[in-house]
Amino acid sequence: MGDEVPPEVLDSLQRTAQEVRRDVVRMTYRAGSGHPGGSLSVVELLTALLFREMRLDPERPDLPDRDRLVLSKGHAAPALYSAMARRGFFSVEELRTFRTLGSRLQGTPDRRRLPGVDASTGGLGQGLGIAVGLAIDARLDTRATRVFVVLGDGECQAGGTWEALLAGAHHRLGNLVALVDRNRFETDGATDEILEIEPLVDKLRAFGWRTVELDGHDLPEILRALTGARASTDRPTAIVAHTVKGKGVSFMENTHVWHGRAPNREEAERALLELGVPPAEVDL
Amino acid sequence: MTGAPHRASLREAYGRALLELGERDARLVVLDADLAAATGTGEFARRFPKRAFDLGVADAAMVAVAAGLALDGRTVFAGTNAVFAAGEAYNFVRQSVCFNGANVKLVACPSGLLVGLDGGTVQSVEDLGLMRGLPEMTVVVPADAASTRAATFAVAERGGPAYVRLAGEPLPDVTAGAFELGRAAELRAGSDLTIVALGALVHRALAVANDLAEIGLSTRVLDFASVKPFDEPALLRAARDTGAILVLEEHSVLTGVGALVAATTAENYPVPVRRVGVPDVFGESGEPWALLDRYGFSPDRIRDEAWELLKSRGKVS
Numbered sequence: 398m399g400d401e402v403p404p405e406v407l408d409s410l411q412r413t414a415q416e417v418r419r420d421v422v423r424m425t426y427r428a429g430s431g432h433p434g435g436s437l438s439v440v441e442l443l444t445a446l447l448f449r450e451m452r453l454d455p456e457r458p459d460l461p462d463r464d465r466l467v468l469s470k471g472h473a474a475p476a477l478y479s480a481m482a483r484r485g486f487f488s489v490e491e492l493r494t495f496r497t498l499g500s501r502l503q504g505t506p507d508r509r510r511l512p513g514v515d516a517s518t519g520g521l522g523q524g525l526g527i528a529v530g531l532a533i534d535a536r537l538d539t540r541a542t543r544v545f546v547v548l549g550d551g552e553c554q555a556g557g558t559w560e561a562l563l564a565g566a567h568h569r570l571g572n573l574v575a576l577v578d579r580n581r582f583e584t585d586g587a588t589d590e591i592l593e594i595e596p597l598v599d600k601l602r603a604f605g606w607r608t609v610e611l612d613g614h615d616l617p618e619i620l621r622a623l624t625g626a627r628a629s630t631d632r633p634t635a636i637v638a639h640t641v642k643g644k645g646v647s648f649m650e651n652t653h654v655w656h657g658r659a660p661n662r663e664e665a666e667r668a669l670l671e672l673g674v675p676p677a678e679v680d681l
Numbered sequence: 682m683t684g685a686p687h688r689a690s691l692r693e694a695y696g697r698a699l700l701e702l703g704e705r706d707a708r709l710v711v712l713d714a715d716l717a718a719a720t721g722t723g724e725f726a727r728r729f730p731k732r733a734f735d736l737g738v739a740d741a742a743m744v745a746v747a748a749g750l751a752l753d754g755r756t757v758f759a760g761t762n763a764v765f766a767a768g769e770a771y772n773f774v775r776q777s778v779c780f781n782g783a784n785v786k787l788v789a790c791p792s793g794l795l796v797g798l799d800g801g802t803v804q805s806v807e808d809l810g811l812m813r814g815l816p817e818m819t820v821v822v823p824a825d826a827a828s829t830r831a832a833t834f835a836v837a838e839r840g841g842p843a844y845v846r847l848a849g850e851p852l853p854d855v856t857a858g859a860f861e862l863g864r865a866a867e868l869r870a871g872s873d874l875t876i877v878a879l880g881a882l883v884h885r886a887l888a889v890a891n892d893l894a895e896i897g898l899s900t901r902v903l904d905f906a907s908v909k910p911f912d913e914p915a916l917l918r919a920a921r922d923t924g925a926i927l928v929l930e931e932h933s934v935l936t937g938v939g940a941l942v943a944a945t946t947a948e949n950y951p952v953p954v955r956r957v958g959v960p961d962v963f964g965e966s967g968e969p970w971a972l973l974d975r976y977g978f979s980p981d982r983i984r985d986e987a988w989e990l991l992k993s994r995g996k997v998s
Binding site for chain 2: 461507508509515516517518519520522523524525526527528529530531532533534537538556557560561563564568
C-alpha cells in the first residue's frame with residue numbers, strides 16, 4: 398500500500414496532467430463545443446485516480462475486480478477521455494473524434510460505446526446513486542472493488558445527489574469515495590450566487606460521510622486522501638476538492654463563461670502556449 | 682356462466698414469483714422505496730434479508746442505485762407506486778437505467794385509477810406513455826395473478842430494462858397464465874369485433890364479449906399485456922378478420938395503447954378504432970371500481986362503444 402509517492406512518479410503524474418489539459422483545449426476547439434472550464438478543473442483528480450489509485454487494466458476493461466469510476470459530471474468527458482487515452486484504453490489519436498458523428502467519444506460518457514467507461518452519465522444528480530449501487534454490488538459479491546465518483550459542485554444542488562448521500566452513509570459503504578470538484582462556478586454563474594451549497598463539508602459530515610477537504614490541484618494531497626480512504630470500512634468518504642474552474646488557462650480561470658463554450662482558434666492557440674506547448678508545436 | 686371468477690392479488694403473485702426467482706438466482710436483488718407493503722416484497726425480504734433494500738422515500742435514488750447494482754448483469758427488481766416509478770424518477774429511468782442498458786425491472790404497484798381513495802395526485806394514468814416511449818424498455822401490464830407470475834419470470838429472463846405495471850386491487854382470474862413477451866393472448870375468439878384490453882380491464886372486456894354473444898355477436902378479446910414489444914401482427918390480423926377494434930385501458934387516451942393501436946392500424950390496415958381510456962384529466966378520490974365506472978369504464982359505456990363500432994360495420998342497426 399502506498400504511502401509516499403516517489404518524486405519521479407509525481408513528476409510523471411504532473412506531466413500527464415499537463416498533457417490532459419492540452420488535450421482538453423484541442424478537443425473542445427476541434428469539436429467547436431464542449432465544457433473546457435469544468436474539464437480543466439478535474440484534471441488532477443482524474444489523473445490521480447486513473448494513473449495511481451485505481452486498480453484497473455486498460456487491456457481488460459471488463460475485469461470484475463477492477464475499481465469503478467463514475468464521472469457524474471459527465472460534461473467533463475474531455476478530461477476523462479484524454480486521461481483514458483493516455484492511460485492506454487485507446488489511442489490518443491482517437492481523441493480527434495470527440496463529439497463527431499459515430500464517435501465512441503460522445504459529448505458525455507457512454508459506457509456501451511466506450512469500454513472502460515463504467516457508467517453513462519450526462520444529466521446531473523444521478524452518478525452518486527449509480528455509485529452507491531456499484532458499491533453495494535461489490536459488497537454483495539465480496540469483491541474488493543472500490544467505487545469512485547466525481548461530482549460537480551453544481552450538481553450538489555440536485556436532490557438526487559442528496560438522496561444518494563443518505564443511502565451511501567446508511568449502507569455504510571466504506572468502499573465508496575465521492576470527489577466533489579468544488580470549482581465554484583456553474584453554467585449560469587457563481588455557485589454561491591445561484592444556489593449556495595456551503596457549508597458543504599459540514600453538510601457532508603452531518604450526512605454521515607468521512608470528509609476530507611483539500612486543494613484539488615495538489616497531487617500529493619489528493620493521493621494521500623485517496624490512500625487514507627482505503628482504511629475506511631464502514632463510512633463512505635467525501636473529498637471536497639477546491640479547484641479553479643478553467644485551471645491552467647488564465648482567461649478561462651474562475652469564471653462561468655467557459656463552462657460550456659469552446660475556444661476559437663486564436664483562443665486555443667493562446668491556451669496551448671500557456672499550457673507550455675512550444676510555439677512551433679501548437680498544432681490544431 | 683359459473684358465477685364470478687376468483688379474484689387474486691397481483692402483488693402477492695409478484696411476491697411469490699420473486700421468492701422463486703430469488704431461490705434460483707442467488708444474485709437477484711429487490712429494492713423498495715418505502716412502499717414494500719404495496720409492492721408485495723415482504724416475504725422476499727424475510728427470506729433473503731441481505732438481498733432486499735428499502736431506500737426510503739427516495740425514488741430517484743432507488744432507480745439510480747438499482748442501475749448501479751445491475752450494470753454488471755445482476756437482475757434487480759425495484760418497486761414503488763407507478764406515479765413515482767415512472768413519474769418522479771423519469772429521467773433516472775431514462776438515463777441511469779435505459780441509456781445504460783441496466784438490467785433493472787421496475788415494478789409499479791399500485792397504479793392507475795385503481796389507487797382509488799388516496800386521490801388523483803398518486804393515480805398515474807400517464808406512466809405507460811412515458812415508459813413505452815423509452816428506447817430499450819420492455820413494458821408489461823398483466824391482467825391477473827397468473828399473468829403477473831408469468832410476466833415476472835419473463836422480464837427476469839429477458840436482459841435489460843423493464844416496466845411492470847400492476848393493479849393494486851385483486852383482479853379476476855382470466856388469463857390462465859397465458860403471457861408471452863411480444864405476443865397478445867387471444868382470450869376469446871371472435872369475428873365481428875375485437876376488443877384490445879389490458880390490465881384491470883381485460884375481465885370487463887370478456888364480460889362485454891359474453892353479453893354480445895348472447896345476441897349472436899362474436900367478439901375477439903386480445904389481452905395486450907405485452908405493451909412493448911407490441912404484437913403488431915396479432916393486431917393487424919384482428920383488423921383484417923373483424924374490421925373494428927375497441928381499446929380498453931386504465932390510462933390516458935392521449936398516450937396509451939389506444940393511441941398505439943390507432944396509429945398502427947391507420948398506417949397498415951385502417952379500420953374503425955374506438956379508444957376507451959381516461960380522458961385528458963386527473964383522477965380523484967373514490968372507491969377504486971366506482972372510480973373506474975365514473976371515468977368511463979362502466980360495462981354500459983363499454984357496451985355502447987362496442988355497439989357504435991358494430992353499427993359502423995353494419996353488424997347491427
